[in-house]
Amino acid sequence: MRAASRPGTLARRERLFAYALLAPAVVAVAALIAYPMYLIFSMSFREGKSMNFLALGNRPLGLGNYASVLADDATWHSVWVSFAYTFGTIIPAFALGLGTALMLDRVFPLRRWLRSLVLLPWAVPGVMVSIVFLWLFDASFGVTNYFLRSLGLISTDIAWYTDESTALVAVIVPTIWKSYPFFTLTLLAAMQSIPGNLYEAAEVDGAPAWRRFTDITWPGIRGQATLAMVLNGLWTFREFDIIYAATGGGPSKATETLGIRAYNEAFGYFYMGRAAVIGVLMLVIALAAVLLARRQLRKEFF
Amino acid sequence: MRRWGWTVAVALLCALLLFPFYWMFVTAVLPTSQVLARSPTLLPSIADMSFEAFRGAFERKPLATWLANSLLVTLGATALSLLVSALAGYSLSRFRTRAQEITGLTLLLTKMLPGSLIVIPFFIMASTFHLIDNLFALMLANAAVGVPFATWLLKGFFDGIPRDLEHAAMIDGCSHLTAFAYVIMPLARTGLAACAIYLAILSWSDFVFAKTLINDQARWTITTGMVSFVGEHGIEWSALMAAGILSMVPMIVLFLILEPFLVSGMTAGSQR
Amino acid sequence: MNAMKFVVGLAAAAALAAAQAQPKAIELEFPSWQIEEPGAGEYWTELIKAFEASHPNVKIRKQQVPFREYVDKLTVRFAGNNPPDIVHLPTRNYLAFASQGWLAPLDEYLAQTDVKATYTKLADEMLYNGKSYGVLMMGYGMMFYYNEKMLADAKVAVPKTSDELLKAIAAATDVNAGRFGYGAPTNEHPNVFVEIGTWVTGEGANLFKGNKYNFTDTAVIRAIDKFRAAVKSAPKGTSSEQARQLFIDGKIAMIRDGPWVAAQVKKAPDATRASLKMGMMPFATIPGGTSNSLHMPAKLDPEKKKLVWDFIRMTTMPEWQQKFTLLTSSPAPRRNALSQAEMTAHPELALVNKAANEAANLFPESVPVRENYNEFAKVFVEAGMKLMNTDRPTADIMKDLQAEMQKRIPL
Numbered sequence: 001m002r003a004a005s006r007p008g009t010l011a012r013r014e015r016l017f018a019y020a021l022l023a024p025a026v027v028a029v030a031a032l033i034a035y036p037m038y039l040i041f042s043m044s045f046r047e048g049k050s051m052n053f054l055a056l057g058n059r060p061l062g063l064g065n066y067a068s069v070l071a072d073d074a075t076w077h078s079v080w081v082s083f084a085y086t087f088g089t090i091i092p093a094f095a096l097g098l099g100t101a102l103m104l105d106r107v108f109p110l111r112r113w114l115r116s117l118v119l120l121p122w123a124v125p126g127v128m129v130s131i132v133f134l135w136l137f138d139a140s141f142g143v144t145n146y147f148l149r150s151l152g153l154i155s156t157d158i159a160w161y162t163d164e165s166t167a168l169v170a171v172i173v174p175t176i177w178k179s180y181p182f183f184t185l186t187l188l189a190a191m192q193s194i195p196g197n198l199y200e201a202a203e204v205d206g207a208p209a210w211r212r213f214t215d216i217t218w219p220g221i222r223g224q225a226t227l228a229m230v231l232n233g234l235w236t237f238r239e240f241d242i243i244y245a246a247t248g249g250g251p252s253k254a255t256e257t258l259g260i261r262a263y264n265e266a267f268g269y270f271y272m273g274r275a276a277v278i279g280v281l282m283l284v285i286a287l288a289a290v291l292l293a294r295r296q297l298r299k300e301f302f
Numbered sequence: 303m304r305r306w307g308w309t310v311a312v313a314l315l316c317a318l319l320l321f322p323f324y325w326m327f328v329t330a331v332l333p334t335s336q337v338l339a340r341s342p343t344l345l346p347s348i349a350d351m352s353f354e355a356f357r358g359a360f361e362r363k364p365l366a367t368w369l370a371n372s373l374l375v376t377l378g379a380t381a382l383s384l385l386v387s388a389l390a391g392y393s394l395s396r397f398r399t400r401a402q403e404i405t406g407l408t409l410l411l412t413k414m415l416p417g418s419l420i421v422i423p424f425f426i427m428a429s430t431f432h433l434i435d436n437l438f439a440l441m442l443a444n445a446a447v448g449v450p451f452a453t454w455l456l457k458g459f460f461d462g463i464p465r466d467l468e469h470a471a472m473i474d475g476c477s478h479l480t481a482f483a484y485v486i487m488p489l490a491r492t493g494l495a496a497c498a499i500y501l502a503i504l505s506w507s508d509f510v511f512a513k514t515l516i517n518d519q520a521r522w523t524i525t526t527g528m529v530s531f532v533g534e535h536g537i538e539w540s541a542l543m544a545a546g547i548l549s550m551v552p553m554i555v556l557f558l559i560l561e562p563f564l565v566s567g568m569t570a571g572s573q574r
Numbered sequence: 575m576n577a578m579k580f581v582v583g584l585a586a587a588a589a590l591a592a593a594q595a596q597p598k599a600i601e602l603e604f605p606s607w608q609i610e611e612p613g614a615g616e617y618w619t620e621l622i623k624a625f626e627a628s629h630p631n632v633k634i635r636k637q638q639v640p641f642r643e644y645v646d647k648l649t650v651r652f653a654g655n656n657p658p659d660i661v662h663l664p665t666r667n668y669l670a671f672a673s674q675g676w677l678a679p680l681d682e683y684l685a686q687t688d689v690k691a692t693y694t695k696l697a698d699e700m701l702y703n704g705k706s707y708g709v710l711m712m713g714y715g716m717m718f719y720y721n722e723k724m725l726a727d728a729k730v731a732v733p734k735t736s737d738e739l740l741k742a743i744a745a746a747t748d749v750n751a752g753r754f755g756y757g758a759p760t761n762e763h764p765n766v767f768v769e770i771g772t773w774v775t776g777e778g779a780n781l782f783k784g785n786k787y788n789f790t791d792t793a794v795i796r797a798i799d800k801f802r803a804a805v806k807s808a809p810k811g812t813s814s815e816q817a818r819q820l821f822i823d824g825k826i827a828m829i830r831d832g833p834w835v836a837a838q839v840k841k842a843p844d845a846t847r848a849s850l851k852m853g854m855m856p857f858a859t860i861p862g863g864t865s866n867s868l869h870m871p872a873k874l875d876p877e878k879k880k881l882v883w884d885f886i887r888m889t890t891m892p893e894w895q896q897k898f899t900l901l902t903s904s905p906a907p908r909r910n911a912l913s914q915a916e917m918t919a920h921p922e923l924a925l926v927n928k929a930a931n932e933a934a935n936l937f938p939e940s941v942p943v944r945e946n947y948n949e950f951a952k953v954f955v956e957a958g959m960k961l962m963n964t965d966r967p968t969a970d971i972m973k974d975l976q977a978e979m980q981k982r983i984p985l
Contacts, residue, residue: 017478018397025390025449029408032446033415036423043422052674053426053653103315108308116561117316120323123557124550125507127525131532131546132322135329135539139810140752141338143325156749162761162811164963177322185565231413238416241509245529250762252959263418267514267650269949272422279419286414297410340752429654517651519637530640 044276053272065273074253074261075278079285082257084168085243086236089175090229096176097183098225102217104184105191115188122181126241133174134246137161161247167254171243175236182232190224191217223296230293234286258282330355330544337540355544362538365545367520368527373552375437375512375523376505379444383501384494387449391456392482396465405453412450417510425514435518443515444505452497459493460486495563499556506553524549602634602881604660605648608866609638613837613902620901621894625885632881634660642763642813645948652676657871660882664764665699665710665864666937666951669944672707678870679705683883689890693907699864708869709886710907712898714832715862715929716772716855716936719839723849724753724827733856736777739828740803746827747807755807757817757826765814766958767951771936772830773801776857785940786985789976795968798961805962822846830855832865833926836903852922854929862933865904899923905930946983953978 046057047064069075100118104111121129137144137160148154160170194216202212240259243249249256249264256264258278266275290297317324328344329337331351336343343350359365394402424443425434433439467489468481476484487494509525516522522530528549531542557564604622608614622634639647645667651657652671663671671677684690684706689697696713700706720732728746733739743755759765774781777800779793788794809820818835820826824846829835839850854860868886870879888894895911898904900920905927906912917924943950957975960966 014397014478015399018393018399021389021393022399024386025453028386028446028449032424032443033408033412033420033450036420036427037415039423039426040419054429054655100315100319103308103312106308108305108312110309110313112562114309114312114316115565116558117320118312119561120320120554120557123503123553125509125525125553127507127509127529128546128550129322131528131542132326134532135543136322136325138539141340141342141539143342143344146340146342159810159963162963164959177319189565234413238414238418240416240418241507241525244418245509245532248762250956250959251963252956259416259418262416263421263510266422268646268952270649270653275419275422279416279422282416282419283414290410290414340750425650425654429656432656434654434656514650517647517656 040276040279043272044280046273059273065277069274069277069281074256075281077253078256078258078261078278079281081168081253081255082237082259082282082285085172085175085239085255085257086233088168088172089179089236090233092172093176093180093232094183094225094229096180097185097187097228100180100184101187101191102213104188118184119181121177122179122185124178126178126239127245129174129178130171130242130245133170133177134161137170137173162251164251164254167247167251171246171255174246175239175242178242179232179236182235183228186224186228187221190221194220226293227296230289230296233289237282237286237289258285326543326547329539330547332540334538334540353544355540356548358538359541359545359548362541363527363531363545364520364522365524365527365548368522368524369549369552371437371521372506372524372549375441375444375508376502378438378441379448379505380498380501382441382445383448383452384497386445387452387456387497388487388490388494390449390453392460392486394453394457395460405450405457409450409454412447417447421510421514424511428515433515435516435521437516437521440508440511440515440523443511444508447508447511448501448504452501455497455500456490456493459490463489492563492566495560496566499560499564502556503553600632600878600881602632602659602878602885603637604634604662605637605639605644605658606662607639607641607644608662609636611834611838612841613834613904617898617901620897621885621888625888629881629884634885641765641815645764649948652871655873657873659871659874659878660885661708661869661871662711663708663867663869665708665867666944667947668700668708668867668869669702669941670947671869672702673945676872677707678872678874678879679707680709680870680883680886681706683887684709687887687890692909693890694909696864697907700867708867709890710864710867711889712865712902712904713863713907713930713933714865714904714926715860715931715933716776716830717833717835717926717929718828718830718853718855719821719835720828720851720853721821721824721826721846721849722851724824728755728827732853733828735856736773736800736858739856740800743804743807743828752825754809754820754826755828756804757812757821757829758805758808759812759814759817760805760808760962761811761813762955762959763813764951764955766955766962768936769805769830770798770801770954770958770961772855772857772861773797773804775861775934775936776855776859778858782938782940782943787976787979789972789979790969795972798968798972802961802968810963822850824849833904833929834902836922836926837901840903852925854925859934860929860932861936862930863935863937940985942983942985950979950983953982 044065045061045063046059047062104115104118136142139145139157139159139162142160144160145154145157148158158166160166198216199212202216207215238259239257240263243255243257243260244263247255249260258281262275262278262282265271265278328346331353332343332346333350333352336350394405428434428436428439463486468478468485471481471485472478507525508523509529512523512526513529516526528545531545606618609618618636622636626632626634645664648658648661648663649671652674657676661677668677689709693710694713697710700708700710724746725732725742728742730742730745731738733742746755747753758769771781774794774797777793777797779791779797780788781794782788783791808817809826812820814831817826817829818831818838821829822838822842836852839847839852842850868889870882870886874882889898890908892908892911895906895908896916899906899911900916903922903926912923938944938947938950954975957971960971961968
C-alpha cells in the first residue's frame, strides 16, 4: 500500500520517484544555468585583459574590475540608456496592449483570427523585427521618412539609426512592436476572468463606458497588469537581439544598454572581467526591481 | 450589425499593427527601382509583382541550410525541454518537497539573467570541451534556457488536473510512471501545446547563443544568417525581405495554428 | 504529438552527432573577407583550384566573413583555441595576434624561398621581435575614383588638391536627386580609421609624433576638419562596401579607396562603366600601407603544417604574383611581377604601382598600438562617429579621444 501524499509525510519510494522526475531538470539548471552564473561571478574578480579565455583562471584575483567599471562614465551612461530603453518601451507597449486587449475583450465575428493576428509580432524573432525596421526606417529610401516627408513634417531625411539623437527611439519602436502582444495576452486573460455580471450591473445602473473601465476593469486586472509590467520590464532590460542587429550599441554608444555593453566588452575588447562586472550590475538592478514588486510576484512564483 | 462594426474596427487596427509585414511583402515582390525610390510604390500592381527575389535569396545565400539548421535545433531543443519540464513540473505538482520553493526562486532568477552575459561562460565551457560549431551543443543550450519557464507553466497545468485520476489508474494496477504517461499527459495537451509554442519560438529566435557558439557558416541558424545578410556589400533589400519572410513563415504558421492553446494556457495559468 | 516530437528530436540529434564525424580527405579551413570581393575573389578561386589539383587528397574550404566583424570573429576563434588552418589577416591587425603567441614564425620556411630577396620593403612589416610571422599579400597606395560624367554635369574639373576636392564634392551633391559628391564608410566600420587616417596623412600631418599620440596637433585638426566637410556630403550609415557599390551605381561622384576597386569598376554595368575613372589622390602626400597577409596558426596539426605552407608559398610564386596583380589591379609585393609589355597593356596598373611606391604609411607604427590595434581602431572609430554625426568642435573631440586612448593603450 502506498502512503498518502500529505505534506511532509512521503513514503521513501514516493520521495525517490519525486526526485527522479526532477533530476533531469535539476541537472540542466545546475550545469547550464547555475554553473555559468558561478563562472560569471568568479570572472568578475579576475583582473587584467586577456584574449586567452581559457586561461582566465590563472589571472590574479582582485576588485580591480569593479573599481574600473563602476568608476567608468560609460558604465553609468549604459545604465541610463538601459532605463530609458526599458521604460521607453514598456509604457507605450503597455498602453498598446491595454488598448488592443480592451478591443478584443468582446464578442464579435472573426474574433479568434483577429486576435491571432494582433498577437503575431510576438512570434517573429527579435533579429528579424530589427531588420524589418532597419528597412522601414532607412534614411534615404525608408517608407517612414517617405510618410514624414509627404506629410510635410520633415524636410531632410532623418537618419534614424545613425544619428545619435534618434537611434534610441529607432530601436525602441521595434521593441514596442514585438512586446505589446505580451501585454495584450496577459491583460486579455485577466479581463476575461472578470465576472460578466459586474458589467451587466453597471449597464443597468447607466454607468458610462469609462466608468466601467475605472471601476470594474482596472481593479480586476491591476494585479496582473503590475505583474506583466515587471516581467516585461525585466525582459526588455535584458533584451539584446533587437539592438544588436540594428546598431550594435552605436552610434557612439547611443543605444549601448548594459547587456550590449557586456557583450562588447567581452567579444569586442576582450575584457572578460569587466564584462562580468557589468553582468553583476545588471543582476543587482534586476534584483532591486524584483524586490520592489515582491508582493505581486509572490502570488505568481511562490 | 453593431458587432460587424467592431470587427471592422479591429481589422483596421490589425492592418495598422501589421503594416511591417505588408511592407516586407511589397519590398520582396516589386522590382528594386520601385522599392529603392524616394517615392516608393505603396500599392503594388499585380503586373509588377514577381517572386524573383525569393528565388534569388536561396541562390545568394545557403538559406535552405540555415532554415534546416534552425529547424533541427528548434525541434530538438523543444522536445528535450518539454520532456524534462513535464517530468519536473509533474513532480513539483504532486509532491510537496523542498524543491518547490527553490523552483520559484530559480525561475525568477532566470528572468533576471541577461542572455548576452550567460553566453560568455557558455562560450568558455563549449571551447574547453571542443563543442564549438556543434549544433547539438546549441540544442542543449536552448533546451536548458527553456526548462525553468516550461516547468513552471506545466506545473500550473498539472495542478489543474485532479490527483484522483492517476490514483484511480494506480489502484487499477498501473505504476505511477505509466499513470503519468498514459493518463495525465494526454489531459495536459493544452498546457503542452502552449509550452511547445513558447519553447519553439524561443529556440527559433535565439541569436546570441547561435552567434557565439557557431562559427561555421554551414552550421549557422536562420537568425545568424539573416544578420550576416545585413551590412554586406550593398544591401539588396528585396532579397533581404524575401529571405526574412521565408525565415518567419514557419513560426508564424505554428503560431497561428497553436495560438488558441496559448491563450487558454495563459488564461488557465493565471487562474490559480 | 509530444511523443512524436520527442522521437523526431532524438533522431535529429543522432543525425547531427553522426554528421560531426571526421571527413576522410584533409580539409583546410580558409575564412576571409575577400572570398566574394570582385577581383580578389576570382584570384582565390583560381589559386584554390590549382592547389587542390596539385594536392589530390586536400580540400580547401573557403568561407566569406564580412570585413566589419572579421577581426573580432577571428580573435574569438583564436581565443577559444579553435583557429582556422589558413589565417588571412588585414596586416594592420597581425601584430596583435602574433603578440599573443597565436601565429607561427615562418623564418625556416621562408629561408627556402626567394621572398626575402624579391619582395618590396613593405614586406618588412612581417617582422616582429626579429621573426617573420607572415607573408605579405599586398601593399598599396590610396587611389582616387571619380565619375567623369557626374563631375562634368556639376561643371567641375577633376580636383587636383584637397581644397578643389571639397569644392567639387559640394557642387556634385544633390541629396533630393539621390546624388552624393563623396562616399566613405559612415557607419561603425573599422575603415573609418582608414578614411580619417587618409586625410590626416594626405595633408602631411601625423597622428603620432615620436612615440606619442599627436591627436590635438593643429595640422591634424585642420586635416580632420576637411574630412568632416567632405563627409557631410556622403550618404549616411554606409559601409565601405556599400559606398563602393553606390559609386559603381553612379550615385556617388568620388571616393577614395584601395586599388582593388578598379576590379569592381571593370564589372560595372555598361551605363556607368564608361564614366568611372581612377586617378591619383588629390593630396600633397599619397597615403597607403600594407593591406593583407597570410599567416599560419601556431596551433596546427603537423600533417596540415606542410600543406598550409604549400598554400602560402604558392602565392609567392612569380606566376601567381602576376595573376594576382592582373586580377585585382593591385600591386603585387614581388618586385617587377609584371613585364614591361604587360604594364603597357594595363595602364591602370602603372598608376597603381606609382601610388604604391610613393605611399606614406597611414597606419600607426608604434608597437604597443599595433599590439592592440583592434582596440585602438574601435575607440578611434567611436570618435569618428562623433566627428561625422555631431557638430562638436574637432579639437574637443580629439582631446577627449587622446585622453581615452592614453588610458587604454598608454604610450
